[in-house]
Amino acid sequence: MPNNNNKIYDKNKIVIGIVIFLIISLFPIWYNHFKNVPAPDPLLTEKAKIAKECVLPKVLMKTEHMQLLNSWRDSVVRDGKRLYTNSQGKVFDMSLSNGCLDCHSNKKDFCDRCHNYASVRPYCFDCHIDNPKEKK
């Protein structure tokens, strides 16, 4: 239909609709009040500082630690193999509470800082109660 007079029909409803659309679309903009939160910085314990290095290089640990944990779990629970040797020849106990959390015993200031930021809630700690540590 050729439109000669440029009139907007039902103007009020259209404007309300567009305003609702904009409010929803811009949700992250107004929700955060333009305040950027600094990235979490996981705190290393004294023990970890002495060890200097993690199981894998830091870049890999950052992105793939959950997959490493998964392979550790399978290896222990399915094959009964409890020792892991990394590429430097260092040997680790393949354990969540007695491995990772031995060096990173400050779960609140280490694992949780990242996880809260990324909104992940690993269910592992339903069973692997980290504090006090499980007995071997």
Next chain:
Amino acid sequence: MNVHYMFSLIVVIGLVLLAYVGVEVLGLKAIFGVVLPYAAFLTFLIGVAYKVIDWAKSPVPFRITTTGGQQKSLPWIKSAKIDNPDCSVGVVVRMLTEILFFRSLFRNTKAELKEGNKFSYEWEKWLWIFAILFHWSFAVVLVRHFRLFTEPVPYLLQLLENLDGFFQIGIPVVFLSGLLLLAGVTYLFLRRIFIPQIKYISLAADYFPLFLIFGIAFTGILMRYFTKTDIVAVKQLTMGLVTLHPTVPATIGFIFYVHLFLVCVLLAYFPFSKLMHLGGIFLSPTRNLPGNTRAVRHINPWNYPVKVHTYDEYEEEFREKMIEAGLPVEKEE
């Protein structure tokens, strides 16, 4: 082989390569991570508003509601309150069932000649099932992504994540909506390939969004479960975008930029494509008007203001002459 889907497929593959070359070879992370997302999002917002206002300029002279039941008429004739609503409450209910549950698609039937030439209608629910699956899982995936754009992450969003990962399969926990989205988009594509009538009417503009969304879901799933990306760095980038303090962390892999670039293309393409049915569903005159043609007089808004001379005025003017000529008149002076 068919030129329409081959064309769309090649374009989407080209876009993936473009993002790869741009980020990995040319190192244009600031372009793909900041400039294009802002540009695409602005195009989306302005484009959608422009389209809606443009639509609103078309007059709807008459109620053209499609009806699935009896219109309200005499009190002793039962009317269909939702399928043929006569008031705004009914319209709202009808629109909600349409938008949330695709009620009219649920009525979908298939017409076929059977046993030689017996004509039959058969119910056809597959399209409805997969359309619902596709749209709802798309919405859930989209809403879940807001964990990257909010700090602190709202509680309701965490609840949705917990629900979506309810079965706790694998690490990282499998989000069902992501896989259902992929399944949905795959069906919607195969439908266009395998049903001859639908293949015949499908154009590049039908295949392109499907390939694009497939590409987005595929790269997202790849990134979450296989070639891991540094999510903390990603969130720094996304939070930078929404707080208008853009930063470009160095440690994000190219697969993220491919994912993001495809999303940018989708956003920028949105207002100019069939995807605008998101806005269109709200403005469908066949759905959003009460069917009250028996009760209310609707005047065509583009009627030309014709000068009329009613019979009363005519008689007033010519009464004496009419009486002289012996013509019957309504009012004798």
